[in-house]
Amino acid sequence: METLNNEKIIYSLCIEDIQTVAEQEIERKLTNKEIEEIQDTIAEKIDWYEAIAHSISEKIPIK
Template identity: 65%
Template sequence: MKIFVSLMKDKNDIIYSLSISDIQTVAFQELDRELTGDEIEAIKDLIGEKINWYDSIFNSIIEKNIGN
């Protein structure tokens, strides 16, 4: 239990994030160029709206057979 408590000290720790580099990697692979700053600004909120975080978390819990 001591390990669990130390891992859970800050419940606001970020588990997963995307960087500008991640966005540029996709842009270069798909468009053969990087995006401009304005283009990144135009899509960054859309990216967050398209990530189904609830299902990702729940499916990961099921995949690891946690709670059964």
């Protein structure tokens, strides 16, 4: 079995992702200052534990 790099990033968001949502939600791009203001709260709002647990239960059969 191949081993994976434990430091591999599985999912990430980039500035382009944030700007896409901003354009759809408020019909304009955010300034650099606005992005800096929201970046920490974005990370706080992502329930990574539940996303991982749900994906495991959805895709990995229990033996």
